[in-house]
């Protein structure tokens with residue numbers, strides 16, 4: 001079953017299309033990474049899914065219903081970001097008690113265990129938590145609520161490296177115990193790729209790709225060698241990235257080579273190397289194929 005279905009989904013702010021003609025589905029009980037650079041439209045999309053924002057055009061259903069201001073959809077999902085606000089007078093323990101009453105699948109063991117593990121003082125007020133501690137507390141609510149659809153928008157903002165690692169581990173362990181549909185947005189893939197089953201990559205509000213992470217690992221390949229050695233192999237291929245290092249050229253291309261072509265490339269002295277998934281995402285969403293180096297070459 002698909003939890004989310006959208007086609008032609010568009011959100012316009014004034015003259016800017018923050019989400020542009022998006023069509024995709026997200027199946028039940030998967031962890032999907034929503035990846036994109038600053039301003040790619042991740043938060044806008046997630047807030048439309050969560051029912052906070054009204055779409056401008058296209059179709060979207062969440063649990064088979066239009067999510068906008070829909071209480072039947074809202075009670076099945078939680079949206080976690082670093083701007084979650086709570087009544088300032090409430091202590092953390094009181095916020096957890098209210099959340100327990102609100103979310104039907106609330107797991108008190110997880111909530112209390114994580115609060116204790118991350119050394120958050122139950123009597124502390126949310127407004128006095130540091131940025132990283134507030135993110136940690138919000139993450140605890142996200143996990144303990146065990147909502148059928150759990151949306152994390154940049155959940156690790158402000159967390160230090162050790163807490164981030166613990167968060168990802170807790171997320172995975174809890175997901176294994178209680179599978180549900182989880183969307184995790186991030187600029188970069190490297191920290192979260194081990195958690196993900198699918199990746200939805202946005203660029204300028206549009207879908208650049210949606211693939212299982214296992215396929216993304218083979219999506220592109222790097223070729224390096226003298227340019228004339230591989231010129232014949234790259235006539236019709238889409239170059240995602242290129243870099244010149246002395247007389248050696250490195251290019252990243254779609255991995256569409258047949259086995260026999262791969263053998264010929266190998267015999268020509270050109271080295272073929274895998275390309276990390278987060279690099280693939282950076283290249284696919286870059287405005288410039290040469291990267292930041294181009295700025296410096298132009299001004300030399």
Ligand SMILES: Nc1ncnc2c1ncn2[C@@H]1O[C@H](COP(=O)(O)OP(=O)(O)OP(=O)(O)O)[C@@H](O)[C@H]1O
Pocket residue numbers: 013016017018036037038039040041042043044045187
């Ligand atoms: N309320 C708003 N009014 C006008 N423009 C907006 C509004 N919210 C977002 N935008 C614009 O829509 C585009 C998408 O923004 P959005 O916050 O969805 O991107 P994002 O991928 O979450 O970015 P980031 O990773 O930087 O948080 C951006 O160009 C942003 O400036």
